[in-house]
Amino acid sequence: MKTDLRVVKTKEALQEALLILLKEKTLNSISVTEICLKAKVNRGTFYSHYGQIENLFEEYFKEIMKDLITSYQEPYKHVQILITSELNPSTIRIFHHIEKYKKFYRIVFSKNAPLSYYYLLFDQIKELLKNDLALNGEKEIDIAMISAYQANAIVGMVIEWSKQDFQHSANYLNQQLVRILNVN
Amino acid sequence: MKTDLRVVKTKEALQEALLILLKEKTLNSISVTEICLKAKVNRGTFYSHYGQIENLFEEYFKEIMKDLITSYQEPYKHVQILITSELNPSTIRIFHHIEKYKKFYRIVFSKNAPLSYYYLLFDQIKELLKNDLALNGEKEIDIAMISAYQANAIVGMVIEWSKQDFQHSANYLNQQLVRILNVN
DNA sequence: GGTTTTATTGAACAGTTGTTTAATAAAAAG
DNA sequence: CTTTTTATTAAACAACTGTTCAATAAAACC
Numbered sequence: 001m002k003t004d005l006r007v008v009k010t011k012e013a014l015q016e017a018l019l020i021l022l023k024e025k026t027l028n029s030i031s032v033t034e035i036c037l038k039a040k041v042n043r044g045t046f047y048s049h050y051g052q053i054e055n056l057f058e059e060y061f062k063e064i065m066k067d068l069i070t071s072y073q074e075p076y077k078h079v080q081i082l083i084t085s086e087l088n089p090s091t092i093r094i095f096h097h098i099e100k101y102k103k104f105y106r107i108v109f110s111k112n113a114p115l116s117y118y119y120l121l122f123d124q125i126k127e128l129l130k131n132d133l134a135l136n137g138e139k140e141i142d143i144a145m146i147s148a149y150q151a152n153a154i155v156g157m158v159i160e161w162s163k164q165d166f167q168h169s170a171n172y173l174n175q176q177l178v179r180i181l182n183v184n
Numbered sequence: 185m186k187t188d189l190r191v192v193k194t195k196e197a198l199q200e201a202l203l204i205l206l207k208e209k210t211l212n213s214i215s216v217t218e219i220c221l222k223a224k225v226n227r228g229t230f231y232s233h234y235g236q237i238e239n240l241f242e243e244y245f246k247e248i249m250k251d252l253i254t255s256y257q258e259p260y261k262h263v264q265i266l267i268t269s270e271l272n273p274s275t276i277r278i279f280h281h282i283e284k285y286k287k288f289y290r291i292v293f294s295k296n297a298p299l300s301y302y303y304l305l306f307d308q309i310k311e312l313l314k315n316d317l318a319l320n321g322e323k324e325i326d327i328a329m330i331s332a333y334q335a336n337a338i339v340g341m342v343i344e345w346s347k348q349d350f351q352h353s354a355n356y357l358n359q360q361l362v363r364i365l366n367v368n
Numbered sequence: 369g370g371t372t373t374t375a376t377t378g379a380a381c382a383g384t385t386g387t388t389t390a391a392t393a394a395a396a397a398g
Numbered sequence: 399c400t401t402t403t404t405a406t407t408a409a410a411c412a413a414c415t416g417t418t419c420a421a422t423a424a425a426a427c428c
Contacts, residue, residue, distance in 0.1 A: 005395060006405050033384060042407050047386065054296065111300040112238065118299060122343065138367055144344050145360045146367070152340020153333045159306065160332035176329045183322055183330070189425060190375050217414060226377050231416065370428095377422070384415070392407070398400085 007049075011059075013039040014046060018056055027057060027107055054114050061108070061117055064101055065124050071097040072128045094125065095170035095177075098158055102166045109162040118155075126151035191233075195243075197223040198230060202240055211241060211291055238298050245292065245301055248285055249308050255281040256312050272362055274316060275338060278309060279354035282342055286350045293346040302339075310335035 017039035021030050032053060036043045050056045071093045098105050108117040126147045133150075135141055157173055201223035205214050216237060220227045234240045255277045282289050292301040310331045317334075319325060341357055 004405065006393095010406075031384060032386090043385090044387080044408090045406055048405085051386090109299065111303065112298045114296045115293065115299060115302060116295040118302070119295065119343075122340070135367070138363065141363050141367065142360050145341055145357075146364050148340040148344035149337045149361075149364050150340075152343060153337035155340075156306070156332040156334075156336020157329055159303075159336060160328050173329075176326050177333075179322065179325050180330050180333050183319070183325065188375065190423095194376075215414060216416090227415090228378085228417080229376055232375085235416090371426105372428095373424105373426070375422105375424075377420105379419090379421105381417080381419105382415105385413080387411080389409085389411105390407105391409105392405105394403105394405075396401105396403070398402090 010039070010041050010045055011049060013041055014049070014056055015060060017041075018053070018060070022107075027053070027110075028112055054116065057107070058116060058120065061104070061120055064104060065120060067101070068094070068097050068121075068124055069128065071100075092174050094128075094154060095158070095161075095173040098161075099166065099170040105158075105162060105166075109159060122148075122151055122155055125154060129154075194223070194225050194229055195233060197225055198233070198240055199244060201225075202237075202244065206291075211237070211294075212296055238300065241291070242300055242304065245288070245304055248288060249304055251285070252278065252281050252305075252308055253312070255284075272358055272365070274312075275361060276354065276358040278312075278338065279342075279357045282345075283350065283354045289342075289346060289350075293343060306332075306335055306339055309338060313338075 014035060017035045018030070020038060021035065030053060032043060032046055035041075035053065035056070036046050046056075050059075074093065107113060108121065129150050130143070130147045133143070133147065135143075135146075154177070157177065161168055161173060198219060201219045202214070204222060205218065214237060216227060216230055219225075219237065219240070220230050230240075234243075256274065258277070291297060292305065313335050314327070314331045317327070317331065319327075319330075338361070341361065345352055345357060
């Protein structure tokens with residue numbers, strides 16, 4: 001099962017066309033026709049690969065998710081002493097990753113973005129946190145539930161952050177997270 | 185500034201048409217043309233009021249949000265065996281409300297639903313929780329952040345719940361929430 | 369009840385959508 | 399290099415979109 005070169009080419013062309021158009025206008029003012037025109041790809045070909053523009057963006061967003069994983073796993077390095085013992089230091093990197101790609105997260109968190117983008121982020125953070133999850137003999141806890149709880153709590157902060165157009169620094173978010181966790 | 189009777193009538197007609205169509209097919213297979221045909225309303229009139237179908241559903245969803253508020257504020261009755269350590273009396277009402285309207289929350293949490301629905305729910309829960317928020321002299325905590333954190337944590341559980349098509353009971357969700365809060 | 373204001377209508381518009389078809393061109397396989 | 403396989407293309411399709419316009423009808427106002 002090789003990947004046909006033609007497929008790779010057209011997908012790349014469509015990806016790039018979308019990125020170019022996103023610099024000029026908003027995601028849902030962009031039409032399929034327009035993307036295909038810029039990518040020099042037949043409209044039928046677009047539909048056979050993606051079906052809708054959202055799926056094209058989603059494919060790009062998956063690349064960004066890869067950066068989230070590596071960012072999360074990369075320990076300390078960029079952190080300036082800050083940390084308390086209460087906070088899992090890896091968590092820290094999530095906010096920095098988002099700050100780095102805030103241009104795209106503005107789209108992800110915009111009102112008419114489909115939930116599918118949100119879910120990609122949510123599922124990824126859930127997965128990352130799940131590995132670090134230490135349940136001290138709490139047998140009755142539904143792992144899926146507590147992971148969803150913790151992951152989405154962090155995304156909640158990001159939503160708040162995005163609503164203020166990412167004015168705060170990533171470090172501020174970390175600081176707040178530490179304090180919130182200490183309240184409980 | 186009175187509300188013109190004609191406006192009320194057309195909006196009601198459009199609302200009802202949407203609800204009827206939602207029983208037959210999914211939200212994004214429904215066209216504006218179709219709604220207007222069923223509502224006996226001119227397409228131009230639809231556009232002058234809503235612009236897109238999502239806004240029509242949003243208006244309906246706001247009605248459901250009113251139920252969330254009254255549900256949350258109404259004193260708790262439905263439980264037979266009341267174990268105080270296992271019950272979080274305020275949040276259980278949120279879970280019951282969602283269970284009651286799960287038919288609509290399936291739409292709200294579907295992959296291609298716009299984030300705007302999510303935000304309506306999130307903002308409402310945030311608001312409800314904010315009133316009950318007791319910060320014991322934690323001056324440095326950003327109220328907006330901790331509210332977003334807590335509200336979205338609960339919504340996170342609901343996402344997980346919806347991904348299992350609301351198979352669990354509202355009581356199960358609440359039980360889990362209590363246990364999760366005790367871990368911290 | 370008569371007048372004024374304003375929401376709704378119908379019709380038309382160019383443009384987009386999503387799908388399908390046979391023809392073509394490009395890659396893979398031998 | 400030749401054959402086979404398969405992705406892409408162009409063209410055409412009915413349907414839907416979003417917008418605009420003057421004409422009409424229905425409320426609001428006094």
